[in-house]
Amino acid sequence: MSARPVPVELLPGPPPDWQPGPGEPRLPVPPAPRLSPRRAYLLQKLVRPNWLNRRLGALIERRPLARRLFTAAERTSKQDLFGCRMCGQCALPVTGYSCPMGCPKELRNGPCGGVGPGGSCEVYPERRCVWVVGYERAASAGHAGDLRRLQRPVDHRRFGESSWLNYWAGRDENLWTDDDGLAQPPAMGESA
Amino acid sequence: MSSLSDRLAAGKFTITSELSPVRGASAEAMKERARLLIGWVDAVNLTDNQGAHVRMSSWAAAIAAREAGLEPIMQMTCRDRNRIALQSDLLGAAAVGMENLLFMTGDYPKFGDHPGAKPVFDLDSVTMLWTARTMRDTGKLLSGNELKPPPSGLFLGAVENPFAPPEEFRAARAAKKIAAGAQFIQTQYVFDVPAFETWIAALRDEGLTSRCSILAGVGVVRSLRALDFMASGRVPGVVVPEDVQRRLRSVPADQLGEEGARLAAEAIARLKEIPGVAGVHLLTAGYEKKVPELLELAGVSQGRGPLPVSA
Numbered sequence: 001m002s003a004r005p006v007p008v009e010l011l012p013g014p015p016p017d018w019q020p021g022p023g024e025p026r027l028p029v030p031p032a033p034r035l036s037p038r039r040a041y042l043l044q045k046l047v048r049p050n051w052l053n054r055r056l057g058a059l060i061e062r063r064p065l066a067r068r069l070f071t072a073a074e075r076t077s078k079q080d081l082f083g084c085r086m087c088g089q090c091a092l093p094v095t096g097y098s099c100p101m102g103c104p105k106e107l108r109n110g111p112c113g114g115v116g117p118g119g120s121c122e123v124y125p126e127r128r129c130v131w132v133v134g135y136e137r138a139a140s141a142g143h144a145g146d147l148r149r150l151q152r153p154v155d156h157r158r159f160g161e162s163s164w165l166n167y168w169a170g171r172d173e174n175l176w177t178d179d180d181g182l183a184q185p186p187a188m189g190e191s192a
Numbered sequence: 193m194s195s196l197s198d199r200l201a202a203g204k205f206t207i208t209s210e211l212s213p214v215r216g217a218s219a220e221a222m223k224e225r226a227r228l229l230i231g232w233v234d235a236v237n238l239t240d241n242q243g244a245h246v247r248m249s250s251w252a253a254a255i256a257a258r259e260a261g262l263e264p265i266m267q268m269t270c271r272d273r274n275r276i277a278l279q280s281d282l283l284g285a286a287a288v289g290m291e292n293l294l295f296m297t298g299d300y301p302k303f304g305d306h307p308g309a310k311p312v313f314d315l316d317s318v319t320m321l322w323t324a325r326t327m328r329d330t331g332k333l334l335s336g337n338e339l340k341p342p343p344s345g346l347f348l349g350a351v352e353n354p355f356a357p358p359e360e361f362r363a364a365r366a367a368k369k370i371a372a373g374a375q376f377i378q379t380q381y382v383f384d385v386p387a388f389e390t391w392i393a394a395l396r397d398e399g400l401t402s403r404c405s406i407l408a409g410v411g412v413v414r415s416l417r418a419l420d421f422m423a424s425g426r427v428p429g430v431v432v433p434e435d436v437q438r439r440l441r442s443v444p445a446d447q448l449g450e451e452g453a454r455l456a457a458e459a460i461a462r463l464k465e466i467p468g469v470a471g472v473h474l475l476t477a478g479y480e481k482k483v484p485e486l487l488e489l490a491g492v493s494q495g496r497g498p499l500p501v502s503a
Binding site: 104105106107108109110111112113114115116117118119122123125129131132135136139144147148150151152153154156180181182185186187188 | 275296297299300302311313314315316317318319322323325326329334351352353356357358360361364365367368370371372373380398400425428429431
C-alpha cells in the first residue's frame with residue numbers, strides 16, 4: 001500500500017481580519033461554519049415553510065422597510081454562523097451546513113478535483129475545502145446522502161435577497177433534485 | 193454516434209491520450225503534434241486552456257486533430273464562460289461535427305499565465321453535463337427555447353479525481369456526473385492502484401460501470417524535474433505517493449524517464465485487469481513521441497501502429 005500523505009494543519013475558519021462589510025456578499029475565502037451540525041439541522045426545523053412562516057413571509061414582503069430589516073438580520077446572522085454570501089437561494093440544508101458559495105469556484109455539486117491531501121482548498125491551501133467540511137458534517141449527522149442530490153445552476157438575479165423569504169414564498173422549490181437522479185434522468189427545469 | 197462511443201460500446205479496451213493545443217496560431221503545428229499519435233490511440237483530448245494557460249481554443253485544435261486523422265474529444269471548462277457562451281460554443285462544436293465533448297469545472301485562474309483573470313464558474317461540471325444532455329435529449333436550451341436542430345449524437349464525458357478528499361464521496365461525485373449525463377469518465381493520474389480499485393468498486397456496486405465507461409488516467413513521469421514539480425503539490429489534484437517517489441528517485445536521474453515509463457506500463461497492465469475499466473487515458477503532457485513505446489511496454493499495442501502513409 002502506498003503511504004498516505006500526512007495531513008497538514010489547516011486553519012478552520014476565516015482569517016482573523018475577515019470583515020464582510022454590508023453589501024459585500026461574495027468573498028472568495030472558504031468560511032467555516034460556527035454552528036454544530038446537530039444544532040444546524042435543528043434550526044432548519046424552525047425555518048421550514050410552515051403556515052406561520054409563510055404568513056410571516058407574506059407580511060414582511062408587503063412592507064419594503066420590514067423586508068430590508070429582515071434581510072439585514074438574515075445577512076448578519078448567517079454571515080456570522082456560516083460565512084453566508086447572500087446568494088438568496090440557500091443550499092445549506094443539503095450541504096451539511098457548510099456554505100458552498102464560500103468555495104472560490106462557488107461549486108454547489110461537491111468538491112472539485114483539486115482538493116489537496118489533508119482536505120485543503122485548491123485556491124487557498126491554508127484553508128479547508130468547504131466540501132470536505134460539508135461532507136464530514138453531513139456524514140456525522142447521517143445526512144451524507146443529501147450531497148448526492150443534483151444542484152441546479154444558481155440564479156444570479158437573486159444575490160442579496162433573503163433566502164428565507166424566497167424559501168417561504170416557494171421561489172426556490174427547484175434548487176435541487178429529490179434524489180441522486182440515477183433512476184431517471186433528472187430534468188433541468190431552469191427556474192424562470 | 194462517434195467511433196469512440198462505438199468502440200466503448202463494443203467493450204474493446206480503449207486508449208485515449210491528451211493532446212495539448214499549441215500556444216500559437218498554426219493549425220499545421222497542431223496537426224504535426226497529432227500525427228505522432230495516429231494509429232496508436234483511439235481518441236485524443238484537446239484540452240481547454242489547461243492549467244488556465246492560454247492555448248489555441250479546443251474546438252479549433254479539435255478540428256485540426258480530426259483533419260490530421262485522429263478522433264477528437266473536445267474539452268470544455270466552466271472557468272472562462274458563462275451559460276450563454278457554453279451553450280453557444282456547444283452548438284458551434286456540434287455544428288462542425290464534434291461528437292465527443294468532455295466537461296470539467298476547470299483550474300482556478302490563479303494557477304495560470306493570467307492569474308488576474310476573472311473566474312467565471314457560472315455552471316459547474318455537473319450542471320454543464322446536465323445542460324449538454326438536456327440540449328441533446330430534449331432539444332431545448334436552459335431557457336426552454338427550442339433548438340432547430342438539436343445537437344444530436346453527442347457523446348458526453350467527464351473527469352473525476354478518485355484520490356482527492358473526501359475520498360468516501362468521490363464515487364458519489366462520479367455518480368452525480370453520470371446522473372447528469374456523463375457517458376464516459378476519465379480519471380486523474382492513477383499512481384495508487386488499490387485506492388483506484390476501491391473507488392471503481394463503489395461504482396460497480398451501483399451498476400454504474402455498465403452505464404458509463406471508465407478510463408483510468410495513466411501518466412509518465414519523464415524526468416526528475418517533472419517528478420519534483422508533480423510532487424510539489426502545486427499541480428491541482430495531483431499527488432505522487434511516497435512509494436512511487438522512492439522508486440523513481442532510487443534510479444540515476446538519467447534513467448528516471450525509463451523507470452517512469454516502466455511504472456506507467458505496469459499500471460496499464462494492472463488497470464486492464466480491473467473489472468469495470470474500459471480503457472486508459474494517457475496523460476502524456478507533451479510526450480506524444482513516447483506513446484508507442486509505452487503501449488508496447490504495457491503489452492497493449494496489439495493491432496496498433498503507425499498507419500501506412502497514403503499516397
